[in-house]
Amino acid sequence: MSGNKKKDSFFSRINIFSSFLQKRTLTEKKKITGWLMLLPVIPAFLIVIIFPALMGIINSFTDADIVAMTVGIGAEFFDIVDFIGFSNYMDLFTDGDFWEVTLRSFALVGIAVMLQYVLGLILALLLDEGLKGFGWFKNVIMLPWVVPVASMVVIFNWMTAPNYGVVNMLLETIGLEHLTTNWFGSLAFAFPIIIIMHVWRNMPFYALTLYAGLSSIPQNQYEAAEVDGATAWQKFRHITLPNLKYPSMVVIVLHVLWTFNNFDIIYLSTGGGPVGTTEVMATEVYDMAWNLNLMGRAAALGVIMMLIMMIFSGMYLKLVGGDV
Amino acid sequence: MSGKSNEKIITLGKYLLMVCYTIFILAPFIWILYSSLRWEPNLFAGEFLANPGGLTFNNYFRAIAGANFGEYFLNTLTISFITTAVVTLLALLGGYSLSRFNLRFKNQIIMAMLSSQMFPHVLLIIPFFAVMSGFKLLDSYTGIVLTHIVLGLPFGIWLIKGYFDGVSTSLDDAARIDGLGSVGILFRVVLPVAAPGVAVTAFYAFMVSWGDYLFVSIISQSSSTRTLTIGLDNFLGATQIQWGPINAATVLTVLPTIVLFAFLQKWIVKGLTSGATKG
Numbered sequence: 001m002s003g004n005k006k007k008d009s010f011f012s013r014i015n016i017f018s019s020f021l022q023k024r025t026l027t028e029k030k031k032i033t034g035w036l037m038l039l040p041v042i043p044a045f046l047i048v049i050i051f052p053a054l055m056g057i058i059n060s061f062t063d064a065d066i067v068a069m070t071v072g073i074g075a076e077f078f079d080i081v082d083f084i085g086f087s088n089y090m091d092l093f094t095d096g097d098f099w100e101v102t103l104r105s106f107a108l109v110g111i112a113v114m115l116q117y118v119l120g121l122i123l124a125l126l127l128d129e130g131l132k133g134f135g136w137f138k139n140v141i142m143l144p145w146v147v148p149v150a151s152m153v154v155i156f157n158w159m160t161a162p163n164y165g166v167v168n169m170l171l172e173t174i175g176l177e178h179l180t181t182n183w184f185g186s187l188a189f190a191f192p193i194i195i196i197m198h199v200w201r202n203m204p205f206y207a208l209t210l211y212a213g214l215s216s217i218p219q220n221q222y223e224a225a226e227v228d229g230a231t232a233w234q235k236f237r238h239i240t241l242p243n244l245k246y247p248s249m250v251v252i253v254l255h256v257l258w259t260f261n262n263f264d265i266i267y268l269s270t271g272g273g274p275v276g277t278t279e280v281m282a283t284e285v286y287d288m289a290w291n292l293n294l295m296g297r298a299a300a301l302g303v304i305m306m307l308i309m310m311i312f313s314g315m316y317l318k319l320v321g322g323d324v
Numbered sequence: 325m326s327g328k329s330n331e332k333i334i335t336l337g338k339y340l341l342m343v344c345y346t347i348f349i350l351a352p353f354i355w356i357l358y359s360s361l362r363w364e365p366n367l368f369a370g371e372f373l374a375n376p377g378g379l380t381f382n383n384y385f386r387a388i389a390g391a392n393f394g395e396y397f398l399n400t401l402t403i404s405f406i407t408t409a410v411v412t413l414l415a416l417l418g419g420y421s422l423s424r425f426n427l428r429f430k431n432q433i434i435m436a437m438l439s440s441q442m443f444p445h446v447l448l449i450i451p452f453f454a455v456m457s458g459f460k461l462l463d464s465y466t467g468i469v470l471t472h473i474v475l476g477l478p479f480g481i482w483l484i485k486g487y488f489d490g491v492s493t494s495l496d497d498a499a500r501i502d503g504l505g506s507v508g509i510l511f512r513v514v515l516p517v518a519a520p521g522v523a524v525t526a527f528y529a530f531m532v533s534w535g536d537y538l539f540v541s542i543i544s545q546s547s548s549t550r551t552l553t554i555g556l557d558n559f560l561g562a563t564q565i566q567w568g569p570i571n572a573a574t575v576l577t578v579l580p581t582i583v584l585f586a587f588l589q590k591w592i593v594k595g596l597t598s599g600a601t602k603g
Binding site for chain 1: 355356367414415440446450451505506538556589592
């Protein structure tokens with residue numbers, strides 16, 4: 001008897017609970033499903049954003065080395081390292097390299113993104129012309145972008161190899177032997193080749209995005225302009241460019257971030273050399289951390305990179321008015 | 325009359341420009357493929373086309389036989405396959421959630437995803453190393469796969485969310501009236517329509533994992549977890565570079581990404597550009 005009663009109360013409780021659930025609106029139930037779907041993603045964000053940012057900032061105020069890193073993230077870490085205030089930052093600012101490397105990072109981003117944009121826009125306009133015989137080109141245009149950076153580096157190394165690279169062979173064939181050189185090892189040419197690699201890899205992305213933007217411009221805008229007797233340049237300036245504003249912003253911002261933070265294109269092709277002429281902030285952080293064993297100072301430089309990108313993103317958001 | 329010949333010159337100029345672009349983008353691929361098929365001594369003869377002994381797969385046999393290539397290939401394949409599967413599934417759920425439910429912190433979450441692109445990976449790798457070391461995951465598939473998942477997920481979700489945004493919610497509503505739950509709607513109704521978006525996300529995740537050098541270089545400590553990108557770098561760092569096998573190994577490293585891309589090409593192009601043009 002008593003068992004039955006227990007059962008009853010158990011079921012009635014379930015009933016109350018389920019009727020409570022039923023009373024909730026459909027949207028509330030849906031919201032729970034929504035959160036459940038998002039649940040596995042949230043730890044990932046914590047791991048990629050919150051935790052490394054905090055840890056990076058903490059590290060930048062310590063004298064941590066690789067050994068301190070191997071004890072993990074527990075209390076032992078704080079036993080091993082000493083907090084040294086702003087010393088890492090001071091060391092960076094007084095180190096002659098810092099300003100040179102920072103400037104080079106800016107130069108790389110500025111030159112590469114500008115070239116990629118201009119060349120990508122011209123290619124997008126050409127694609128939009130629908131030239132006969134080139135319909136297939138759109139389909140293969142993204143190939144450079146899908147190739148692993150390490151492979152791209154081998155390909156460019158092979159093409160520019162000192163004695164038997166195809167670039168030097170071509171120069172010899174057209175009688176310009178005096179221009180042949182060890183391209184990646186050359187003080188004058190290593191940096192330009194790095195920029196060419198960036199352009200080769202990323203320019204198609206700009207072209208396709210801008211091409212998609214071009215295709216979505218309503219044709220009647222051009223027709224109206226024609227009626228008004230607008231020249232080709234006026235049409236480009238007052239119809240094409242304004243309509244491309246949004247896709248342009250998106251590709252440029254993405255590539256500023258990607259190029260500034262990119263590490264492997266330079267590290268794998270020149271390692272920052274020759275004599276530091278291609279060293280940028282990203283490769284410097286890696287070298288300091290893993291080759292010079294200066295984790296704290298590397299973290300400080302990484303934090304500076306992060307701040308620069310935050311300022312850039314903030315400015316961008318202000319420009320576009322906060323729409324994502 | 326002169327206007328017509330002017331137009332002809334302009335058209336000719338356009339074709340010339342297009343040819344330049346084609347050469348710039350495709351020549352490196354053609355040259356590496358061609359070089360990988362030449363006998364090694366012919367590579368150093370300073371001749372473009374002379375190939376005594378004809379073309380050969382000799383470099384490929386040497387690449388596969390030597391220097392852990394098989395092991396690295398298998399490592400890379402396993403790691404990127406698992407990464408791709410997990411990222412695609414999680415991005416599917418997360419992207420759908422962000423696209424369809426009006427959750428409270430929705431905009432903040434989307435902002436956080438985009439801002440993850442802001443963080444220099446060279447800075448991330450330092451805490452990642454500490455975490456992996458703390459959980460004894462250094463030099464393990466698990467450690468590398470987890471890292472790649474976390475790296476690929478934010479942008480993957482953003483891509484797939486952009487695609488879901490473009491799929492009309494009227495389908496969802498109709499299915500809900502038929503009595504399907506949210507998960508049922510996602511997998512039976514929305515997924516088939518949004519397949520291109522899923523393809524792009526999967527391909528992106530695969531690319532992140534297959535091409536990663538930075539994180540593997542720190543987390544991997546022995547040949548049992550080393551991937552192809554590290555292998556290529558080691559080849560290139562040798563004092564006497566063996567160009568024949570390296571060229572072949574490069575082609576083999578590039579090939580899977582190109583084959584996948586060829587299959588998914590139409591969808592990838594659509595998916596990548598849709599995020600940027602929707603506005």
